[in-house]
Amino acid sequence: MRRVAITLVAALCLITACNNFLAKPRSSEQIIPERTTLRVGVGNPIDTAPLRLAVEDGSFTRAGLHVDLVEEPTPAAGLDGLARGNLDVAFATDVAMFKAAASGTALRLQAEAYTSTPFTMSLMTLPSSTYTNLADKKTPKIAVDELDDLGALAVRSMFTTAGGDPAKIKFVRYPYASMPTALRDKSVDAALMIESFITQAQQNLGARVLADSSRGATMNLPMTAYAATGIFAEANPRTLALFRSVLARAQQRAADPTVIRQALPRLAGIDEATADLVALGQYPISLNGVRLQRVADLMRTSGMLSSRLDVVSLLPKDDTF
Known part of the structure; x- marks a missing residue:
């Protein structure tokens, strides 16, 4: 019985690791990046608010990484920027990323940006x-x-x-x-x-x-995320691990809606009254394979994908350097 119990615990740990990648982000103090500058695409100001605030308040700089934010003019611009080499990390909808991955584009998800809640x-x-x-x-x-x-x-x-x-x-x-x-x-x-x-x-x-x-x-559908190309991820694992670590802490701070509402007038160009009224979604602090698989499976049943996409295969590899 003891051996069965130990085996069960080990299996559960493996499942948790796959489905909730980076639940406890590695401390940025332990990471020395391969490069000190990262070009990151940003789109919708609400979805990307935590990232913008982390750049604004110097969180990335203090961790040893300079993040250049590149505004994406259209929803498709982020993935185009990756393909052209103009971006190191792109922001896009999960749907757009999964369509690209299913078509053969080698993508490595880096973080979930935003998840819907009622009336978002x-x-x-x-x-x-x-x-x-x-x-x-x-x-x-x-x-x-x-x-x-x-x-x-x-x-x-x-x-x-x-x-x-x-x-x-x-x-x-x-x-x-x-x-x-x-x-x-x-x-x-x-x-x-x-x-x-x-x-x-x-x-x-x-x-x-x-x-x-x-x-x-x-319900509570993942909406947007950040991704790098597979080639860039393989060449820069520590840089991206540092990016994920700092962003995870920024997303955690964004769990306080006041943080986002106070920033929206300058980030999104809306007045304070509107910022106080908008419905805010959630900012996940970790990549969750089960949660993201819901999107890919829904795309499959709706005809957007011709076959099942294994989202876990798009997650970063374990941070062992």
Whole structure:
């Protein structure tokens, strides 16, 4: 019995290590990086707020790493920057990263950026709209920021949960900033928005939530992450381990929503009143294989991936130098 118990404990430890990588980040004081400068792409200011704040307050510099933040103008720019060698670490949606990995791009995930919570990602309509029940329209026109990315995945899952047929949805691409106009002129029936666009649409247009994504398969769904190429990760394991360690502490500080809300006016260009109202998601402090596998499996069932992607294979190797 004792041997069985020991074997069981060992197995559980192995599972935990795979599924919750870096649950206790290595101290940055123990890491001497191969290089002292890292070019990191950043996008949505809310998703990337902890990273921006860690650069701003000198956390990376004190650890011996200079991080140059490179603004990504479009959702696809981060992965393009990696491919072109303009970035060492890119920010992108998990969906975009998993599509790239499934297509043969050698990626190594470095950190989860942001996970949804209630009302961080919602389908919005105007108060005058007669569209009040998600499954009422058989062939709805839905605005998404990208035609085959996180928004489309979330909407398909939301329709399935509501009893509708996701194959009947007509997606129309609009930048988030243009979605209110598309709703006003009736170019679309609803728009899949994220914060702070949700709160701004509510303030400026009286927009209402048709359906929130935090239900069914998309409840608390991982949204965005940071990744390096496999080649860069193999050549710079200590540099990336240091990056992960400092970022993990920054994400941990971001568990206090006041930290993020106070920073949003300067990071996201929104006023303090809006910053106080936005729904904030979660900033994971570790890479969790089980949590991320949910996204890849949902992509598989929705047709975005032709076969199952093993997300654990994209996690960093154990930090033994």
